[in-house]
Ligand SMILES: Nc1nc2c(ncn2[C@@H]2O[C@H](COP(=O)(O)OP(=O)(O)OP(=O)(O)O)[C@@H](O)[C@H]2O)c(=O)[nH]1
């Protein structure tokens with residue numbers, strides 16, 4: 319984790335004091351936009367903000383999260399069985415029918431009443447038994463490795479964490495079980511349209527906006543660009559060997575780099591604080607350090623002009639981190655853009671995200687004072 323510029327260390331408290339002295343209404347509500355390609359982690363950051371600084375999670379929200387979590391498990395298993403077939407991977411002879419039946423029942427309840435939905439928030443009996451049998455099959459784990467790279471199978475990055483929890487804890491996913499904050503953060507639901515949430519840091523009010531990042535969703539973004547005070551662009555570091563859900567021929571990282579350039583250079587954000595979250599560092603380190611998947615694989619031909627890295631000597635991932643940072647920033651006209659604040663994040667880690675969120679609030683307030691003339695631009 320790290321901020322890229324000198325003002326990072328200034329405490330929110332000092333900034334609050336200065337802001338208090340400013341004319342009333344000069345700051346108002348800070349409009350903070352989360353942008354980035356699909357599955358990069360925007361909604362997960364949004365959830366963290368809601369949990370840490372906003373209204374938290376009420377009962378209805380938890381029912382919805384439980385419903386979605388169980389759906390991620392059931393649909394993930396069914397999709398992986400299809401993926402195994404497509405890719406010629408042999409699986410043990412396990413009964414998929416209870417899983418398919420549970421998925422069908424859930425489809426009926428998706429738009430139904432909250433009461434009916436509540437009944438669908440567990441995985442018990444035959445469906446649980448089948449799911450656990452699949453998880454114990456080494457062929458299934460092989461299919462997971464292959465299908466996670468191919469976006470169209472729609473396997474959440476957090477799928478194996480969910481399955482491990484289900485396998486280790488006999489209470490997890492049962493009717494009486496209450497998900498933890500960590501469970502809520504694992505849920506994968508594609509965002510369509512937008513969601514917003516008000517929250518406060520110190521005396522400053524923020525309106526945080528989350529949007530859908532997949533191609534079809536991005537057409538809607540333009541309607542939100544008016545008077546944006548700050549942008550957090552989220553990208554996933556671990557996606558370097560994955561293709562898009564909406565287009566199995568495009569590498570996710572390539573898509574993200576060009577999307578970043580387009581928005582970082584946009585005149586609409588020229589006075590906005592602009593932050594780049596290089597997210598999913600946990601998954602990235604696992605792929606890069608443990609699985610040794612090269613970040614610039616000639617076979618993937620994802621960035622032919624970028625230098626290759628000697629992975630063997632890069633024990634602390636610093637070469638790789640720098641590679642990613644350069645990939646995003648060297649592509650952008652920084653004279654046009656101004657400062658980009660870079661943070662390496664694991665959006666699933668609540669205590670680390672708390673620190674990152676506070677530092678980001680400082681960036682935003684600093685930029686706000688600068689554009690309102692309270693701080694000269696050349697101090698940055
Ligand atoms: N391991 C890991 N998983 C993460 C991290 N951030 C998000 N995820 C998971 O990645 C998946 C996608 O995250 P979302 O927050 O739904 O992504 P999004 O950018 O909102 O996606 P769209 O709504 O489609 O644009 C979820 O299953 C999250 O739990 C992270 O830092 N590490």
Ligand SMILES: [Mg+2]
Pocket residue numbers: 360361362507508509528529530531
């Ligand atoms: Mg989302």
